[in-house]
Amino acid sequence: MASSPRSSTTQTALFAIALAGAIVGVFLILAYLGVNLLDEGGRFVSSLYPPVAVTTQGAQIRDLYTIVFVLAVAIFLVVEGLIIWTVIRYRRKPGDDALPPQTHGNNIAEFLWTIIPTIIVIFLFIVSWQTLNAVDTASANVQTKIRAVAAQFQWQFDYLADDGNTVEYTQFLPTAEIGGGMYVPAGRTIQLQLVSKDVIHAFYVPQFLFKRDVVPGRTNVFDFTVNESDAGQTFRGQCAELCGTGHSIMLFDVVAKTGAEFDTWLADNIKKASAAPAPPSGQPAPSGQPAPSGQPAPSGQPAPSGQPAPSGQPQPSAGGGGGGGGQAVNIEAEGIKFNESSVTAPADQPFTIHFENKDQGTPHNVAIREGSPSGNQIFMGDIFPGVATRDYQVPALKAGQYAFVCDVHPNMTGTLTVQ
Amino acid sequence: MATTTLAPTAPTYRTGLYAWLTTTDHKKIGVLYVVNSFLFFFIGGLLALGVRTELAAPGLQFLTDTQYNEFFTMHATFMIFLFIIPMLAGFSNYVVPLQIGAPDMAFPRINALSFWMLPLGGILLLLGFVTGGTAAAGWTSYAPLSEDRPLAATGYGQDLWIMALVLIGTSSILGAINFLVTIFKMRAPGMTLFRMPILVWTVVVTSVLVLMATPVITSVLIMLFIDRNYGGSFFQPPGGDPILYQNIFWFYSHPAVYVMILPAMGFISEILPVFSRKPLFGYKAFVFATAAIGALGFSVWAHHMFTTGAVYLPFFSIMTFLIAVPTGVKMFNWVFTMWRGQLMLKTPLLFALGFLTMFLIGGINGAFSASVPVDFALHDTYWVVAHLHYVLFGGSVFGVMAATYYWFPKMTGRMLNETVGKAQFVLMFIGFNATFFPMHQLGLLGMPRRIADYASNTGWQDLNIVATIGGFTIAASMVLFLWNVFLSLRSGPVAGDDPWEANTLEWATTSPPPAYNFDRLPEIRSERPLFDVRHGRTSVH
Numbered sequence: 037m038a039s040s041p042r043s044s045t046t047q048t049a050l051f052a053i054a055l056a057g058a059i060v061g062v063f064l065i066l067a068y069l070g071v072n073l074l075d076e077g078g079r080f081v082s083s084l085y086p087p088v089a090v091t092t093q094g095a096q097i098r099d100l101y102t103i104v105f106v107l108a109v110a111i112f113l114v115v116e117g118l119i120i121w122t123v124i125r126y127r128r129k130p131g132d133d134a135l136p137p138q139t140h141g142n143n144i145a146e147f148l149w150t151i152i153p154t155i156i157v158i159f160l161f162i163v164s165w166q167t168l169n170a171v172d173t174a175s176a177n178v179q180t181k182i183r184a185v186a187a188q189f190q191w192q193f194d195y196l197a198d199d200g201n202t203v204e205y206t207q208f209l210p211t212a213e214i215g216g217g218m219y220v221p222a223g224r225t226i227q228l229q230l231v232s233k234d235v236i237h238a239f240y241v242p243q244f245l246f247k248r249d250v251v252p253g254r255t256n257v258f259d260f261t262v263n264e265s266d267a268g269q270t271f272r273g274q275c276a277e278l279c280g281t282g283h284s285i286m287l288f289d290v291v292a293k294t295g296a297e298f299d300t301w302l303a304d305n306i307k308k309a310s311a312a313p314a315p316p317s318g319q320p321a322p323s324g325q326p327a328p329s330g331q332p333a334p335s336g337q338p339a340p341s342g343q344p345a346p347s348g349q350p351q352p353s354a355g356g357g358g359g360g361g362g363q364a365v366n367i368e369a370e371g372i373k374f375n376e377s378s379v380t381a382p383a384d385q386p387f388t389i390h391f392e393n394k395d396q397g398t399p400h401n402v403a404i405r406e407g408s409p410s411g412n413q414i415f416m417g418d419i420f421p422g423v424a425t426r427d428y429q430v431p432a433l434k435a436g437q438y439a440f441v442c443d444v445h446p447n448m449t450g451t452l453t454v455q
Numbered sequence: 456m457a458t459t460t461l462a463p464t465a466p467t468y469r470t471g472l473y474a475w476l477t478t479t480d481h482k483k484i485g486v487l488y489v490v491n492s493f494l495f496f497f498i499g500g501l502l503a504l505g506v507r508t509e510l511a512a513p514g515l516q517f518l519t520d521t522q523y524n525e526f527f528t529m530h531a532t533f534m535i536f537l538f539i540i541p542m543l544a545g546f547s548n549y550v551v552p553l554q555i556g557a558p559d560m561a562f563p564r565i566n567a568l569s570f571w572m573l574p575l576g577g578i579l580l581l582l583g584f585v586t587g588g589t590a591a592a593g594w595t596s597y598a599p600l601s602e603d604r605p606l607a608a609t610g611y612g613q614d615l616w617i618m619a620l621v622l623i624g625t626s627s628i629l630g631a632i633n634f635l636v637t638i639f640k641m642r643a644p645g646m647t648l649f650r651m652p653i654l655v656w657t658v659v660v661t662s663v664l665v666l667m668a669t670p671v672i673t674s675v676l677i678m679l680f681i682d683r684n685y686g687g688s689f690f691q692p693p694g695g696d697p698i699l700y701q702n703i704f705w706f707y708s709h710p711a712v713y714v715m716i717l718p719a720m721g722f723i724s725e726i727l728p729v730f731s732r733k734p735l736f737g738y739k740a741f742v743f744a745t746a747a748i749g750a751l752g753f754s755v756w757a758h759h760m761f762t763t764g765a766v767y768l769p770f771f772s773i774m775t776f777l778i779a780v781p782t783g784v785k786m787f788n789w790v791f792t793m794w795r796g797q798l799m800l801k802t803p804l805l806f807a808l809g810f811l812t813m814f815l816i817g818g819i820n821g822a823f824s825a826s827v828p829v830d831f832a833l834h835d836t837y838w839v840v841a842h843l844h845y846v847l848f849g850g851s852v853f854g855v856m857a858a859t860y861y862w863f864p865k866m867t868g869r870m871l872n873e874t875v876g877k878a879q880f881v882l883m884f885i886g887f888n889a890t891f892f893p894m895h896q897l898g899l900l901g902m903p904r905r906i907a908d909y910a911s912n913t914g915w916q917d918l919n920i921v922a923t924i925g926g927f928t929i930a931a932s933m934v935l936f937l938w939n940v941f942l943s944l945r946s947g948p949v950a951g952d953d954p955w956e957a958n959t960l961e962w963a964t965t966s967p968p969p970a971y972n973f974d975r976l977p978e979i980r981s982e983r984p985l986f987d988v989r990h991g992r993t994s995v996h
Contacts, residue, residue: 242901253692
């Protein structure tokens, strides 16, 4: 219009050159400092990608992600570039006094930027739907059936018989660090049933690129197949739906084994479980009344003299009066908490932990760790579901401070003073 | 031509604080809304800093896990229900009657009632902190977690939360009726529907959404209250269904997302033409796109529930994808409003550009979640936290800041400082991206949202530290904002009637406008009556 178009074009060109110069300058400085830009760029792009999938279904989802990602980046660059270009090119310059052309719209343009995005999103919908039908479908030849049971704040894994209901073996230990995890045979189609005992949880394994909610009152089911080449690996999983105070500790591991290793592992565990029937869990004792095996009934027996009663636990401790020097320490678990924050045990002699699990159906144990809950584990009691009691025979410990924890629930901790 | 009007001499027998407490003037109520919303923005922001501080390092150092759950629950509750929604309603309350040439809202006393329910709701929410714990089941308060007292929250916080949300919802419903009646019955002569400023159109669609959706969440809140306190069996199996809660909750809460963005889109659509010295490109297309977003907004709620295993996935997937189309139309109309214009890079335009560039990312990363299998990977991870903040912070909050810098001179009669404003924009833009961009990467790495802690071997710490530094940078930018407001109120330059050479009627009266707004109005022949006056196309009668 009134201002000379030549001068404003020149100005814009100068601005663009200055901007390009600044960007090149930054790159040169980074290169001088030894930053390998190609590596950094590659790392940045791969950080915008999900992990490499370890299931066949996850691999298909990752392929779909690539399609969505490429389209998204292209659209982003075009539109963002258009905005930046417009702002630089059409900023108000000195002398821009006359009004710019008062364009009110353009129907062809409106039509184009309605129809082109429509085509793009319908394409995305169709490819997504195809992938969905491939990854979220019930397989005809399921080879292993597992039921994940979620509860605040733990996972347990029931290995099911072919009928999909009879429990052959229950894995109470959710993570590999404590010798557990959901063992799966790589290369076989696995059907996972998801059951919740209380609130909504979600079964999420990042390397599966998949999650499914665990909803009380309904059984969600999905199939997956871990790549045969990934046997021997362990994949961390975690609850992904807020489930209360211990949400962040609700971890589990998927341990991929070869088919043969898995069969051996499962057969061994089924045999072990049937050889040693867990008496307390089979016949739950009423809470508040311990039924220890091989221990005299604690009726009215006072705490043995010479030993301080466990602090925070004023009731008479279940005495090990008949045992050779064994002293009993009482610990109770209730509501995913230990009722005792600290207990005391004698130094340099074996003692008994009389552990009462008052949580119906929830597995707990008592383990002892050096110093703090994150210290080395030096004793681990059996894990068993409540309501039941067990006596753990703990070997002699040196005087000092220890922590007692529940392996299933890392938020359950207390202090054990050995003196 | 001068467009100054005379203030009618209404008797003013109420002064000072008493005047503010008893006012039924839509402008004073609008200012009360804005001030109240900023107050809760700061409270919600402090809670967010608590969350970011805790997540900066593995281990629980700063908060307990119960406190952590309370913090993020109350952060979202304050930000959504007591900051974004009322803030947008507040600016609309101030501006809409002025823009349509009306003396006030249709129901001034109901307008005052709508406002005063908000601080009351806020006090109920805050009471949770001193009655043994606030709500801690997330702002979504999914049943049965929100019904389970011992592990969700320790006190009566969840019940207080329900009561507060019912109050705030009632406030929204009353406000929506008030807006609709005002806009349909009180427009100045000549202001036909297609001459209304775009902000007024977005408020129409927003009010329809509020009116249709808010009663639904009120019902689900009452059912939750009955379940918690009187042993109902709506949402707890056996008998009840937790999925039912989610369906009803999102039937409100997805349209609520558009309640939280449409008026901000209206702000941007007012600001871009003024600072480009051009009309809005494709006015009617923009109106239809707004209506389309509102209509589609009611058919996508279950995309929040793709992983529940209880949703007909293809329907909600295609509807969610389709909502990108009208949103894209708006984006192109905004860009082509600036195209071949003369952009005055003042603070309101900078924040509007922040909106465009960041909302673009928030729109695009939403397409990932519309693709159901990709959502299986991303749902409930930090990716979603990134997405929603790119929409609600990158979109709505940048829109609110643009509106604040744009209308502050009208509301107070004084300009905000440009230099401090630009510094605030730069700091906020950098802080925002530092906080929320790494969350995409964290989500892809597998970090679920709403976890109080993570192990040190997860490899999540570096990105979390960047996000925490970004969070404090945003806080610093808000300190600059407060400083700017203080400077301006103390000694800011006088704004005059129309400091921006704007287009719409609120600039045809004094700053701040007198009670009942106008003594006389310019002729209204287009959606830009003041532009027409300035360029001699119409005259002031």
